[in-house]
Amino acid sequence: MDVTRTAFGVWNGGCFVNYGEPLSDEHWIDLVRRAYEKGVRTFITADVYGEGAADELLGRALAGLPRSEYCLIGAVGHDFYKGRRQGARGYPRFTDPGLRPARDYGDYLRMATDKSLQRCRAEKFDLLLLQNPDSTSYGQDKVWVEMDKLREAKLTDRIGIAPGPGNGFTLDLILCLERFGVLLDWAMILLNPLEPWPGRLVLPAAAKYEVNLLTRMVDHGGIFHDDIKPGHQFALLDYRAARPAGWVETALEKMDNLRPIALKYNLTPLQLACIWNLSQPPVKSVAPAMIQETGGDAKPVETQADELAGLPDVVLTRDECEFIAQTGDNRGGMPLQGANRAHTTAAEADRWGMTADLEGVGRRWGIDPGSDLAYSRPAGR
Numbered sequence: 001m002d003v004t005r006t007a008f009g010v011w012n013g014g015c016f017v018n019y020g021e022p023l024s025d026e027h028w029i030d031l032v033r034r035a036y037e038k039g040v041r042t043f044i045t046a047d048v049y050g051e052g053a054a055d056e057l058l059g060r061a062l063a064g065l066p067r068s069e070y071c072l073i074g075a076v077g078h079d080f081y082k083g084r085r086q087g088a089r090g091y092p093r094f095t096d097p098g099l100r101p102a103r104d105y106g107d108y109l110r111m112a113t114d115k116s117l118q119r120c121r122a123e124k125f126d127l128l129l130l131q132n133p134d135s136t137s138y139g140q141d142k143v144w145v146e147m148d149k150l151r152e153a154k155l156t157d158r159i160g161i162a163p164g165p166g167n168g169f170t171l172d173l174i175l176c177l178e179r180f181g182v183l184l185d186w187a188m189i190l191l192n193p194l195e196p197w198p199g200r201l202v203l204p205a206a207a208k209y210e211v212n213l214l215t216r217m218v219d220h221g222g223i224f225h226d227d228i229k230p231g232h233q234f235a236l237l238d239y240r241a242a243r244p245a246g247w248v249e250t251a252l253e254k255m256d257n258l259r260p261i262a263l264k265y266n267l268t269p270l271q272l273a274c275i276w277n278l279s280q281p282p283v284k285s286v287a288p289a290m291i292q293e294t295g296g297d298a299k300p301v302e303t304q305a306d307e308l309a310g311l312p313d314v315v316l317t318r319d320e321c322e323f324i325a326q327t328g329d330n331r332g333g334m335p336l337q338g339a340n341r342a343h344t345t346a347a348e349a350d351r352w353g354m355t356a357d358l359e360g361v362g363r364r365w366g367i368d369p370g371s372d373l374a375y376s377r378p379a380g381r
Contacts (some may be wrong), residue, residue: 181209
């Protein structure tokens with residue numbers, strides 16, 4: 001079964017990502033079952049979340065459901081088996097030369113995929129993503145030859161790439177599409193109406209190489225759940241607390257300008273965000289985060305799941321799509337991860353310097369790293 005229009009990620013409910021009030025295991029399982037019963041048919045896991053705990057919890061949640069009636073997406077790439085966690089940077093990627101030489105990439109990918117499937121109680125993935133790759137993985141043949149072998153071994157029907165964890169990787173992803181688009185079925189990117197940059201820059205390449213896009217963070221940090229008010233106090237460990245001061249108020253002002261379009265089509269703000277994403281030609285699936293905000297009057301995550309499952313088949317006009325993009329224009333609003341001319345020291349797990357190959361990507365696609373991918377103003381301003 002291929003990826004469906006709406007998708008549920010293991011990050012929902014704050015169990016494996018710090019936001020809102022984390023759900024108990026049983027509450028989380030109930031939420032997965034509710035999403036399935038309401039019509040969501042794609043479920044995404046990643047082996048690094050909880051060092052395998054997310055796989056196990058999703059496996060429990062999906063137990064007993066007909067395997068032919070849902071799409072299971074896995075993701076591997078962070079080596080929490082042999083690697084040592086590096087604080088907020090997380091675990092090293094499996095391609096870290098301190099962990100193994102390139103000749104052992106295949107052994108690691110096979111092992112990690114097998115173990116993830118066992119935890120998910122599944123025989124194969126419908127789609128397997130290479131999660132949060134480092135600079136090595138975007139352009140090296142060996143990585144994608146070994147990923148393709150997992151498909152040949154029938155451990156997955158499709159393969160893809162999921163850059164992250166932050167925003168960026170524009171030229172890196174396009175380079176990967178140019179070199180390996182014939183092998184890739186899907187790519188996951190960050191995109192929403194209040195964060196169209198830089199995600200929209202990769203859309204033409206994805207369309208050319210016929211790689212479908214699965215979009216995350218469609219909710220823009222919970223803003224499109226219409227549950228965060230000016231002055232909202234995030235918990236200390238909530239990742240949204242690190243955003244620049246005033247980002248909530250700025251986002252809400254912009255969202256108010258979009259409400260007339262939502263009302264025209266009888267959409268909730270979350271549904272409008274999903275529909276706008278799906279209006280971008282290569283985008284075929286949306287996976288917003290479902291967040292149980294703090295406070296007794298907060299919108300239940302069950303309502304968020306119902307909104308996603310009930311996403312209507314609405315088509316926005318070209319003018320409406322462009323108005324939304326202009327309203328949410330966030331160009332220059334954040335430092336981007338991935339290749340950057342300003343990075344002149346040794347490559348890190350999620351940022352590195354430019355290469356001649358990447359400069360060439362920019363020229364071919366009309367993207368100037370010095371202006372189109374530069375941080376120039378506070379986020380949301």
